[in-house]
Amino acid sequence: MTRVALPSPAFPPRAPEGAGNLRGSESFPDAAHHELANSQLRRNISNATHTIREKRLQVTGELPDWEQLRDSGSAIKTDVMNRLPELLEQFEAAVTARGGVVHWAQDAVEANEIVAGLVRETGSEEVIKVKSMATQEIGLNEHLESEGIRAYETDLAELIVQLGHDTPSHILVPAIHRNRSEIREIFLNEMADVDPHLDDDPASLAAAARRFLRHKFMTTPVAISGTNFGIAETGTLGVVESEGNGRMCLTMPQTLITVMGIEKIIPTYADLEVFLQLLPRSSTGERMNPYTSMWTGVTPEDGPQSFHLVLLDNGRTAALADKIGREALNCIRCSACLNVCPVYERTGGHAYGSTYPGPIGAVLTPQLAGMHGSHDPNSSLPFASSLCGACFDACPVKIDIPSLLVELRHQKVEQAAFGSEAAAMRAASIAMSSSGKFTVAQKAAGLGRLIAGKKGKISALPPPLSGWTDARDIPKPPKQTFRQWWGSAEGQREIADARRQAHE
Amino acid sequence: MSSRDVILGRIRDALALAPPVQQEIPREYRTGRAMPKGELEELLTDRLVDYKATVHPCEAAELPATVARVLREAGCKRVGVPAGLDDGWIADFDGEVVVDSPCVSAPQLDSLDGVVTGSRVACAETGTIFLDGSPDQGRRALTLVPDLHVCVVDLSAVEVNVPEALTRLVPERPTTMISGPSATSDIELQRVEGVHGPRNLHVVIVR
Amino acid sequence: MRIALFATCIGDTMFPNAVKSTALLLTRLGHEVVFPPGQTCCGQMHVNTGYQPDALPLVENYVESFGDESIDAVVVPSGSCVGSVRHQHEVVASRYGTPRLCGQVETLKAKTYELSELLVDVLGVTDVGAYYPHRVTYHPTCHSLRMLRVGEKPLQLLRAVRDIDLVELPEADSCCGFGGTFALKNAETSTAMLADKIRNISGTSAEYCCASDSSCLMHIGGGMTRLQMGTQTVHLAEILASVEDHAGATA
Numbered sequence: 001m002t003r004v005a006l007p008s009p010a011f012p013p014r015a016p017e018g019a020g021n022l023r024g025s026e027s028f029p030d031a032a033h034h035e036l037a038n039s040q041l042r043r044n045i046s047n048a049t050h051t052i053r054e055k056r057l058q059v060t061g062e063l064p065d066w067e068q069l070r071d072s073g074s075a076i077k078t079d080v081m082n083r084l085p086e087l088l089e090q091f092e093a094a095v096t097a098r099g100g101v102v103h104w105a106q107d108a109v110e111a112n113e114i115v116a117g118l119v120r121e122t123g124s125e126e127v128i129k130v131k132s133m134a135t136q137e138i139g140l141n142e143h144l145e146s147e148g149i150r151a152y153e154t155d156l157a158e159l160i161v162q163l164g165h166d167t168p169s170h171i172l173v174p175a176i177h178r179n180r181s182e183i184r185e186i187f188l189n190e191m192a193d194v195d196p197h198l199d200d201d202p203a204s205l206a207a208a209a210r211r212f213l214r215h216k217f218m219t220t221p222v223a224i225s226g227t228n229f230g231i232a233e234t235g236t237l238g239v240v241e242s243e244g245n246g247r248m249c250l251t252m253p254q255t256l257i258t259v260m261g262i263e264k265i266i267p268t269y270a271d272l273e274v275f276l277q278l279l280p281r282s283s284t285g286e287r288m289n290p291y292t293s294m295w296t297g298v299t300p301e302d303g304p305q306s307f308h309l310v311l312l313d314n315g316r317t318a319a320l321a322d323k324i325g326r327e328a329l330n331c332i333r334c335s336a337c338l339n340v341c342p343v344y345e346r347t348g349g350h351a352y353g354s355t356y357p358g359p360i361g362a363v364l365t366p367q368l369a370g371m372h373g374s375h376d377p378n379s380s381l382p383f384a385s386s387l388c389g390a391c392f393d394a395c396p397v398k399i400d401i402p403s404l405l406v407e408l409r410h411q412k413v414e415q416a417a418f419g420s421e422a423a424a425m426r427a428a429s430i431a432m433s434s435s436g437k438f439t440v441a442q443k444a445a446g447l448g449r450l451i452a453g454k455k456g457k458i459s460a461l462p463p464p465l466s467g468w469t470d471a472r473d474i475p476k477p478p479k480q481t482f483r484q485w486w487g488s489a490e491g492q493r494e495i496a497d498a499r500r501q502a503h504e
Numbered sequence: 505m506s507s508r509d510v511i512l513g514r515i516r517d518a519l520a521l522a523p524p525v526q527q528e529i530p531r532e533y534r535t536g537r538a539m540p541k542g543e544l545e546e547l548l549t550d551r552l553v554d555y556k557a558t559v560h561p562c563e564a565a566e567l568p569a570t571v572a573r574v575l576r577e578a579g580c581k582r583v584g585v586p587a588g589l590d591d592g593w594i595a596d597f598d599g600e601v602v603v604d605s606p607c608v609s610a611p612q613l614d615s616l617d618g619v620v621t622g623s624r625v626a627c628a629e630t631g632t633i634f635l636d637g638s639p640d641q642g643r644r645a646l647t648l649v650p651d652l653h654v655c656v657v658d659l660s661a662v663e664v665n666v667p668e669a670l671t672r673l674v675p676e677r678p679t680t681m682i683s684g685p686s687a688t689s690d691i692e693l694q695r696v697e698g699v700h701g702p703r704n705l706h707v708v709i710v711r
Numbered sequence: 712m713r714i715a716l717f718a719t720c721i722g723d724t725m726f727p728n729a730v731k732s733t734a735l736l737l738t739r740l741g742h743e744v745v746f747p748p749g750q751t752c753c754g755q756m757h758v759n760t761g762y763q764p765d766a767l768p769l770v771e772n773y774v775e776s777f778g779d780e781s782i783d784a785v786v787v788p789s790g791s792c793v794g795s796v797r798h799q800h801e802v803v804a805s806r807y808g809t810p811r812l813c814g815q816v817e818t819l820k821a822k823t824y825e826l827s828e829l830l831v832d833v834l835g836v837t838d839v840g841a842y843y844p845h846r847v848t849y850h851p852t853c854h855s856l857r858m859l860r861v862g863e864k865p866l867q868l869l870r871a872v873r874d875i876d877l878v879e880l881p882e883a884d885s886c887c888g889f890g891g892t893f894a895l896k897n898a899e900t901s902t903a904m905l906a907d908k909i910r911n912i913s914g915t916s917a918e919y920c921c922a923s924d925s926s927c928l929m930h931i932g933g934g935m936t937r938l939q940m941g942t943q944t945v946h947l948a949e950i951l952a953s954v955e956d957h958a959g960a961t962a
Contacts, residue, residue, distance in 0.1 A: 009516070009517035009518075009520040009521050011517070012514035012515075012517060012518055013514075028897065029896065029898075029900075032897065032899060032900050033899055036899050036900065036903055042903075044692070047692070047693070048692075048693050051693050052693070064534075065532070065533040065534045068530070068532035068533040069533045071530050071532065072529060072530055072531055072532070075527055075528065075529040076529055078524075078527045079527040081524065082519070082524035082526070082527055084515050084519070085512050085516055088512065098676065103507075104506070104508040104510075105507060106507050106511060110507060154700070155690070156688045156690040156691070156699060157690035160690070160691075173689070173690055173693065175690060175691075176693075179692055180692055183691055202691040202692065202694045202696050203696045205691055206688055206690075206691070206696040206698070206699050209699065210698075210699055210700060213700065214614075214700070217700065218610045218611060218614065233675075234675040234676060236676070242686070242687050242688055242689070242699075243686055243687065243688045243690075243699035243700050244648065244686040244699055244700035244701025244702075245699065245700045247644065247648050247680065247700070247701055248648065248700050248701075251645050251648055252610060252645060252648075252649075262515075269670070269673075270667075270670065272666075273535070273667035273670050274533070276670075276681075277533075277665075277666050280630075284689070287551065287629070287630040287631065287683070288627075288630035288681070288683040289683065290555070290682065290684050290685065290686055290687050290701070291681065291682060291683075291686070291701060292680070292681035293644075293678075293679075293681075294675075294679040294680075294681075295678045295679075296675060296676045296677075296678070297676075299637065299677075299678045301606040301643060302637055302644055302645075302678055303643070303644055303645075303678060311511070313511045313514065317511065317514035317515050317517070317518045320515060320518035320519070320522075321517065321518035321521045321522055322522060323522035323524075326522065342885055342888070342904050343897070343900055343904070346900050346903040347900055380896075382761075383892075383893065383896050383897065384897060384900075386853070386886045386888060386889065386890025386893045386901065387759060387853070387893070388853035388857070388885075388886035388890070389853055389854070389857035389858060390853075390857065390884075390886070392857070403798070406758060406759060406761075409759070409761030410761045410763045411761075412761055413760075413761035413763075421760070422762070425760060425762040425765050426762075426765055428756070428757070428765075429757060429762070429765035429766070429768055429769065430768075432751040432752040432769055432772070433751070433768035433771075434749070434751070434772065435748055435750060435751055435772075435776075438720070438751040438752075442723070442724050445724050457933075457936055464895050464896075465895065467894065467895040467896070467898030467901075468894055468895055468898065468933070470898060470902070471898070471902040471905065471934065471937065472902075472905070472930060472934045473932075473933045473936045473937050474933060475725065475932065475933070475936075477724065477725055478725065478727050478728075480727060481724055481727055482718045482723040482724075482727035482730040482731060483718065483723055483746070483748065484727075485731060486746050494731075494735060495734065495738055495744070498734075498735045498738035499738050499739075501739050502738060502739050502740065502741040503741075
């Protein structure tokens with residue numbers, strides 16, 4: 001008998017280190033320390049998140065079938081992940097049949113090379129871009145720059161971020177950390193041919209951006225976009241937006257290059273009926289966003305006559321290999337979880353160090369790019385949450401973010417436990433594994449009464465407990481634990497009294 | 505091995521490492537709804553006005569006069585139309601009419617004062633108009649570059665909500681969904697109507 | 712009903728009044744309250760911090776302590792500990808435990824209740840005959856609100872309390888910033904969240920901030936005493952157990 005060894009499945013690779021924007025330079029608590037000190041940022045973000053939160057609740061509340069839509073959205077995305085190979089092949093065939101050219105990129109490095117090569121083939125040294133998380137994730141603009149190609153962001157907020165030599169702080173409103181006077185300054189300093197008398201009224205600022213970009217839209221031969229969904233059945237792609245810059249990029253140039261994460265697939269055209277209801281209401285809190293463009297391959301005499309689609313992995317297959325964690329791939333990038341997150345509200349998006357901030361970022365980033373050791377900034381992301389659960393409630397596709405965070409914390413500890421903490425956790429586990437040991441530990445806790453002394457509270461402790469006592473007291477432990485009271489004559493007398501009252 | 509094969513292989517590995525459980529898809533949300541014409545018009549109008557679009561209801565016979573009035577009031581002297589637009593719709597307009605063709609360049613489109621088109625379907629609950637490049641709607645650039653868009657919506661082509669509207673679309677056609685004029689809220693979340701798309705959207709609803 | 716009391720590690724050690732009040736309240740309502748002495752902790756801190764294997768002995772201890780079939784219900788004066796029993800025990804048991812443990816976890820999950828759930832849903836009472844002549848604002852803790860979905864139940868109970876001056880807490884559903892070890896690992900962000908919570912409490916001019924989780928109350932209370940604010944914290948059970956001749960069992 002000959003034995004044939006079947007190849008055993010290998011765990012897919014994470015996104016490569018050093019390419020793209022999926023890893024910050026410092027841990028979340030360190031980065032948050034800087035951001036928390038910025039009161040302007042705190043005010044802007046708090047104002048913005050509260051406003052969108054209210055709008056979202058209003059427009060989701062008016063749909064009596066909102067929960068049913070969420071259930072369907074969640075199930076459709078789960079089904080997509082289950083059937084990803086066949087759906088991607090179906091999608092590729094449909095795009096190709098309609099005149100599109102499909103490219104596959106294993107990671108950020110390959111995707112950047114493909115896009116730069118395609119732009120070079122057109123002979124253009126400039127491209128216009130629609131706001132796209134995928135191209136931000138792979139660091140495409142920086143790569144194009146290094147190849148001598150200038151990329152112009154056309155979404156107003158992205159333009160503000162780009163001209164301000166800054167990074168986005170929110171998925172939906174990337175310049176949320178800037179106020180009008182800061183934006184006016186950026187425009188005056190960085191925008192060619194700007195009116196020197198420009199005021200800081202948002203309408204004037206938007207008009208300045210319109211003038212600045214109008215010529216670019218009319219003359220730039222290549223556009224680069226992301227996509228909100230790719231429909232397997234028909235090969236149709238869609239971009240959801242507000243300003244019309246998306247329509248401009250998707251319509252005016254001769255060549256369109258779209259970068260799409262492989263998880264963005266939805267099975268059928270009819271499934272749009274779910275996502276076109278879920279996405280705008282969750283995202284901007286509108287019943288519908290001003291513009292949605294849908295296109296399938298190339299349409300003769302209408303729009304770009306050359307269309308390239310780059311399908312991106314960059315760690316997505318690694319996320320897919322995790323039975324629990326793969327749920328994060330269902331994300332439709334609405335940013336509702338950011339807007340309800342109490343942590344995001346205080347720190348803003350920069351503290352997460354990744355293209356994907358907020359609660360979804362805290363679970364998606366480590367899965368795409370990995371958590372390499374305790375000193376990797378990504379290792380701190382799953383802990384950047386109080387597990388309050390507001391994100392789960394807001395998610396239009398019902399991603400159980402708190403459970404995913406807990407799972408990633410588990411994975412982190414399995415990989416590389418934090419030394420002294422692991423010892424403390426083990427000690428606590430042993431101490432609480434039986435009531436005998438527990439009562440001994442309770443006696444030790446009672447020593448806190450000595451520390452508390454006459455003040456009746458504990459106001460200073462050594463690290464890591466100083467994290468608590470820097471801003472909060474710990475109450476003096478009581479004279480008697482509950483079980484001591486229960487076991488005492490006094491306790492039993494009080495219970496007996498209560499029993500008598502019940503029978504009165 | 506091509507990157508295509510590598511990625512498809514990785515996906516199959518991923519699914520083998522964590523075998524999925526088959527997922528049923530519940531479809532309990534509302535579909536196939538209908539509404540009396542009057543209510544549809546009221547709902548669509550309410551949503552469009554909410555988006556700062558201007559709504560002009562009229563009877564079929566009044567359409568040419570309505571279109572002419574809207575263009576005149578907006579100060580339009582040169583307007584573009586798609587090649588398949590019913591001539592009657594702009595019969596009362598006394599300015600210059602430019603019939604679009606692939607030869608009309610972007611700067612030429614930019615020099616128009618406005619554009620008049622039909623539409624495929626509209627969705628009342630979200631106030632959305634769908635254009636699909638049919639002969640009465642033209643190529644996408646035509647309804648994008650000029651700063652004013654007069655869009656004619658026939659009440660018989662108004663559906664209640666997204667699921668109903670989508671059934672009237674042909675997926676392969678380039679489709680643009682329009683819900684009010686171009687807008688941004690990127691600066692301090694203050695809504696500003698009009699960035700790159702047409703800053704003025706006039707919807708003529710034909711009863 | 713025969714009701715077993717799960718004191719929780721923090722309740723037993725640091726906040727015995729809340730547990731005592733739970734025991735007295737249910738006894739006065741005519742139920743037999745038992746305290747299985749083997750109990751310790753639900754293991755939430757271990758699971759939430761990533762130490763699932765270390766939670767296994769605690770899950771085993773919980774099912775052993777409360778496995779007695781004569782127990783009709785387990786009551787817990789803590790929403791987050793009930794959340795752990797309902798959502799985390801099966802994760803730990805299925806990963807590290809025996810099939811038998813999984814079954815026990817399943818059984819206990821179904822009869823473990825947070826105090827307001829037990830009172831309103833199981834025992835069908837909203838007026839427990841309490842008297843509490845104080846100005847009180849209620850903070851619905853995250854896990855009670857979003858993991859257990861206790862909804863209005865605690866407020867229904869509080870509204871029925873005689874002479875209570877119940878004032879609404881602005882932005883009540885936002886997290887106080889506790890989050891277990893989050894308060895240590897991300898102390899500054901946690902403090903920023905706490906500051907807003909305390910500002911909202913302060914705006915109500917309440918004498919007491921009430922919640923049904925001792926850990927959140929310890930966090931909020933720790934911030935308020937640091938600021939020398941007059942407002943104190945009180946557990947829901949303590950209010951519900953207060954009666955006219957014995958008002959302010961907490962004081």
